[in-house]
Amino acid sequence: VSDIDRITTLASALMAEDPEIYSNTYEGILRSVRRSGIVPQDWKPPVARYEYRWATTDGGKQNEQTVYGPFEAQELDQWYKATFFGIAGEKIRLRKVGNEEWEEWDDIFP
DSSP: OOHHHHHHHHHHHHHHHOTTGGGSOHHHHHHHHHHTTSSOTTOOOOOOEEEEEEOOSSSOOOOOSOOEEEEEHHHHHHHHHTTTTOTTSTTEEEEETTOOOOBOHHHHOO
């Protein structure tokens, strides 16, 4: 079953149970998904995870060999606020796990 089919099935089940689903809170929707019986009661939605690598700012080649992660956005944000990645995150390149393209901090977290 593809991800799209699974999302469509979940959305249909939620709409049948609650036509006002789009005005619910995140927590309310999560409870509805669990009550629908399509997923286990202890199901947790997937959390986006990211990888990073150090970027060179001197025109040299980026170190594509060492990739760190995966990490959740909250953990990366704490390091960002502590300027571990530079004042504006300029010392690293990021990508969402599963993506191949590396991006700058502001492109991932605007």
